[in-house]
Amino acid sequence: MSSADDWKDETVIRATYRSQDLLPAFLDLLRELDPVSYSAWVTSTWSIPPAYVADEGDESAWWESEDCSNCIETLFDELNACAPDGYYFGAHPGDGSDFGFWKQEEDL
Numbered sequence: 001m002s003s004a005d006d007w008k009d010e011t012v013i014r015a016t017y018r019s020q021d022l023l024p025a026f027l028d029l030l031r032e033l034d035p036v037s038y039s040a041w042v043t044s045t046w047s048i049p050p051a052y053v054a055d056e057g058d059e060s061a062w063w064e065s066e067d068c069s070n071c072i073e074t075l076f077d078e079l080n081a082c083a084p085d086g087y088y089f090g091a092h093p094g095d096g097s098d099f100g101f102w103k104q105e106e107d108l
Contacts, residue, residue, distance in 0.1 A: 002032055004082045004089075007101045014098040019063040019072060022099070023048070026075040033082045 013025040027048070031038040041048060048071055053060040062068055079089035083101055092098035093105065 012100045020058045
């Protein structure tokens with residue numbers, strides 16, 4: 001198991017805003033950093049994504065749904081909770097499609 005310190009200033013995923021790409025990458029990272037939270041996700045009463053999405057693939061309407069957006073938003077919160085001191089999980093300040101743990105900028 002790695003720690004978020006291993007991911008400081010490192011890209012988790014880049015060059016995409018597609019939920020189909022982000023959700024699995026964020027879940028994989030959560031599994032690595034916080035297995036307890038990850039287990040809670042995968043054993044919850046609702047699956048992520050729902051089983052029917054496997055049949056529909058990337059073209060499933062679920063990827064553009066509010067449920068999917070809420071999942072990704074919650075994953076941001078979960079990963080932020082894993083962030084090292086002085087860092088946040090999210091988009092890089094200079095590249096909005098580069099997601100990882102980035103140093104918080106000091107307020108001037």
